Amino acid sequence: MELSLLLQQTISNNHLNQTTFAKVINATQAQVSDWLSGKSKPNYDNLRSIVANFNIDANVILNVENLKKEKKFTNVELFAGAGGLALGLEYAGFDNLLSNDFDKDACETLKMNRPDWSVFCEPIEDLANRDLLSLLNLKEGELDLLSGGYPCQSFSYAGKRLGLNDVRGTMFYYYAKVLEQLKPKMFLAENVKGLVNHDGGKTLTTMINVFEEIGYRVQYKVLNAWDYGVAEKRERIVIIGIRNDLNVEFKYPEPHDYKPVLRDVLQNVPESEGASYPQSKKEVFDLVPPGGCWRDLPDDVARAYMKGSYGLGGGKTGMARRISWDEPSLTILCSPCMKQTDRCHPDETRPFTVRESARIQSFPDEW
Numbered sequence: 001m002e003l004s005l006l007l008q009q010t011i012s013n014n015h016l017n018q019t020t021f022a023k024v025i026n027a028t029q030a031q032v033s034d035w036l037s038g039k040s041k042p043n044y045d046n047l048r049s050i051v052a053n054f055n056i057d058a059n060v061i062l063n064v065e066n067l068k069k070e071k072k073f074t075n076v077e078l079f080a081g082a083g084g085l086a087l088g089l090e091y092a093g094f095d096n097l098l099s100n101d102f103d104k105d106a107c108e109t110l111k112m113n114r115p116d117w118s119v120f121c122e123p124i125e126d127l128a129n130r131d132l133l134s135l136l137n138l139k140e141g142e143l144d145l146l147s148g149g150y151p152c153q154s155f156s157y158a159g160k161r162l163g164l165n166d167v168r169g170t171m172f173y174y175y176a177k178v179l180e181q182l183k184p185k186m187f188l189a190e191n192v193k194g195l196v197n198h199d200g201g202k203t204l205t206t207m208i209n210v211f212e213e214i215g216y217r218v219q220y221k222v223l224n225a226w227d228y229g230v231a232e233k234r235e236r237i238v239i240i241g242i243r244n245d246l247n248v249e250f251k252y253p254e255p256h257d258y259k260p261v262l263r264d265v266l267q268n269v270p271e272s273e274g275a276s277y278p279q280s281k282k283e284v285f286d287l288v289p290p291g292g293c294w295r296d297l298p299d300d301v302a303r304a305y306m307k308g309s310y311g312l313g314g315g316k317t318g319m320a321r322r323i324s325w326d327e328p329s330l331t332i333l334c335s336p337c338m339k340q341t342d343r344c345h346p347d348e349t350r351p352f353t354v355r356e357s358a359r360i361q362s363f364p365d366e367w
Contacts, residue, residue: 002091004038008229010054011036012258019264025049030268036229037364038091076100076136076182078124078148078175082109084361085147085190086117094145097136100127113367128174132181141243143184149236150175152195152203164210172207180214185246187211189239193222196237207239216241219250227255230362231265231328262346263325265359274353275336282349284320290346291324293317318342329360 011021022032027046034040042050050056073094077086080099083106090096099110100120107121120127133140151171164180167173179187195204204220211218218241225234240250277285284305287297294302297320303310305320322344323329329352330343336351337343345352355365 002038002093003041004036004091006056007032007035007042007050008256008258010050010056012229012256014054015257017258017260017264019267024053029264033265033267034364037362039364039366073144074142075145075147076132076143076178076184078127078146078178079150079171080110080119080148081106083113083367084363085149085188086110087363087367089145089147097138097143098132100124124171124174124178128177128181132178138182140181141183141185143182144186146175146179146182146184146187147189148175149190152191152198164213167206167210172210176210176214179211179216179241183215183243185243186250187216187239187241189241190236191239193235193237196220196222204237211239211241215244217244221252223252224255225362226259226328228253229256229258229260230360231260231262232330232332232360232362233328234331234361259328261326261328262323262360265362266325266356269353269359270355270365272353272355274356275351277337277350281337285322285342285344285349288320288322288344290322291327292322293342294320320344322346332357332361 011018014021016024018032018036019029022029025046026049027042031040031042031046035042074097075086075089075094076097077089077099080086080101081103083099086096086099096114096117098118098120100122101107101110102121102123104121107119110117110119132138136143164173164176167176175189198204208218208220218239220237220239222235222237225232225236238252240252242248242250276282284297284301287301288294289296294306295317297305302320309319318330318341319339321330321342323346325346330341332343332352333341336357343352344350345356352360358367359365
């Protein structure tokens with residue numbers, strides 16, 4: 001367990017938010033946010049105050065720090081994007097040996113933030129055809145973890161085995177091919193919640209069959225980031241595989257008691273670029289209260305804004321949605337102001353800025 005996680009558990013176990021915790025130990029909310037994100041660490045006076053106020057053995061804090069220095073694991077990350085998963089694994093004690101994505105901007109983000117990482121900016125099809133063991137100077141089975149969130153695609157069920165040959169041409173196929181080549185001790189794959197029921201569950205069943213064919217025991221669970229210290233409702237399926245020759249068990253983490261909201265993470269946010277609404281859309285959002293959506297608009301305005309969607313039924317509460325300070329954000333998406341999935345600032349009539357979106361997703365400010 002690292003120090004930031006120990007502090008998060010202390011906050012959760014005492015049913016506090018970051019602001020209240022900061023007041024108890026005579027620190028600022030910004031300092032606490034930096035400690036939790038790993039951007040900085042408490043100094044001696046901070047630690048002494050934490051120990052005194054929350055009955056924590058000082059040796060526990062020392063042991064947490066020593067453990068992190070002594071034990072390191074290795075991972076390879078596929079479909080790395082801007083590095084959110086890889087960064088979390090780094091915080092958990094993993095050395096990133098290789099990160100891959102085909103998107104130039106994502107790769108430049110990774111290189112800027114972690115110049116010591118080996119970033120391969122190329123299609124996964126090309127990477128999967130490399131001799132990765134020689135490239136990484138590893139023996140088969142030596143790598144600790146393969147991680148990544150491959151895109152979900154429909155598969156053709158022409159084959160009867162529903163094994164690796166049935167998923168050729170999909171991004172999942174190349175994730176599986178890298179797994180087959182490296183044979184790491186474990187793998188971690190995350191995907192959208194909808195994968196569970198995609199094509200009546202056949203897609204997920206096929207994936208599990210492939211993983212088992214390669215030699216792994218597989219388990220999966222849908223987790224919500226909001227349950228684990230992130231001020232965002234983000235549900236993802238997390239698939240874990242353990243190599244068959246290893247007699248170990250994996251347990252998913254228990255949800256935290258403390259669940260942050262926007263006011264916990266959007267304090268003293270650095271200035272950054274952000275999108276803006278056209279005037280016509282701004283006039284609509286000016287009428288939506290914090291925590292509200294299109295249902296809170298005057299009926300004539302709602303009909304004009306929703307157009308054909310107005311009478312289709314269903315919730316559609318993401319449309320014309322203004323997030324309040326006392327709730328988490330809905331899932332942060334690629335575009336900050338899509339009509340079907342609006343996320344408006346609580347007070348100002350605008351989408352969240354780049355740094356606000358990053359804070360909501362728990363990225364440190366310097367990333």
